Amino acid sequence: MSYQLSAVVADVELLREQTVDLDHAVLAALRQDFALLPITPQLVEELTGGLPDFASGEPSAEHPFQLVLSPALAGDGSRSQRGDRRAAPELSQVLAGWSREGPVAYLEAEFAGGLGHQSAVVWLGGEVSWGPCFDGALDRPRTEWPINGALARLGVEPGPWIDPFAELGLHLERDTAGWLAHGRRGLSADYWDELADEWELRQSGQHQQPHRPGPVGDWGIS
Numbered sequence: 096m097s098y099q100l101s102a103v104v105a106d107v108e109l110l111r112e113q114t115v116d117l118d119h120a121v122l123a124a125l126r127q128d129f130a131l132l133p134i135t136p137q138l139v140e141e142l143t144g145g146l147p148d149f150a151s152g153e154p155s156a157e158h159p160f161q162l163v164l165s166p167a168l169a170g171d172g173s174r175s176q177r178g179d180r181r182a183a184p185e186l187s188q189v190l191a192g193w194s195r196e197g198p199v200a201y202l203e204a205e206f207a208g209g210l211g212h213q214s215a216v217v218w219l220g221g222e223v224s225w226g227p228c229f230d231g232a233l234d235r236p237r238t239e240w241p242i243n244g245a246l247a248r249l250g251v252e253p254g255p256w257i258d259p260f261a262e263l264g265l266h267l268e269r270d271t272a273g274w275l276a277h278g279r280r281g282l283s284a285d286y287w288d289e290l291a292d293e294w295e296l297r298q299s300g301q302h303q304q305p306h307r308p309g310p311v312g313d314w315g316i317s
Contacts, residue, residue, distance in 0.1 A: 098211070099270045100204040101162055103132040103190060104249065104263070109197045117141055123278035125263040126285070127251060133274040134162065134201075143185045159214040159229035160203055164190075187218075194218035200245040202265075215245035224248070 103110070107122065107130035114120035119137040122130045132138075139147040148163040165187035193199050203214040213233065216226035225248050228241040237243055237258045246259035256262040264284035268274045277286075
């Protein structure tokens with residue numbers, strides 16, 4: 096099963112304030128009062144005035160992101176799939192500006208058939224405060240994985256889930272389309288657990304009985 100992520104994560108109120116006037120911003124609820132903002136070409140164009148650029152080649156430690164956030168974060172030698180022109184080099188500046196109100200993280204991940212990578216960077220106070228960090232093996236302790244490292248710096252607290260990634264609910268949707276649907280439907284991060292609880296409740300003994308009491312004979316008892 097594949098997994099793809101290209102999103103900004105930050106405090107829900109911070110993201111709500113920064114995106115309230117944007118036509119293409121969709122916020123998806125996470126746990127612990129965080130939210131996820133899926134990054135789409137339409138949103139990048141609305142934020143920067145230009146369509147997004149993507150780095151050629153596979154992500155690496157030198158070029159950690161597929162989406163070109165800025166020349167510096169893409170790597171000095173990165174070339175766009177449309178040549179040297181980078182239509183959205185200011186996206187990192189936009190996110191840095193948001194971070195004056197609190198930490199903001201940009202997260203990327205892509206997995207298929209057990210292989211993949213993670214990348215992350217965090218801004219705070221108008222500048223990069225951590226990263227960019229890339230990992231294409233994920234053979235280190237989970238706390239050192241890029242996304243978990245970024246989430247810890249956002250202030251995600253430990254909980255019953257295995258790591259910050261699962262604690263916030265980043266496993267709930269598999270791609271950008273899923274997160275857009277999640278946000279547009281106003282789903283909570285516990286939506287799937289709530290569905291499972293509802294299903295179990297309906298399967299319980301009391302829900303196998305009639306909805307209202309009836310004559311004893313109606314229950315097949317003479």
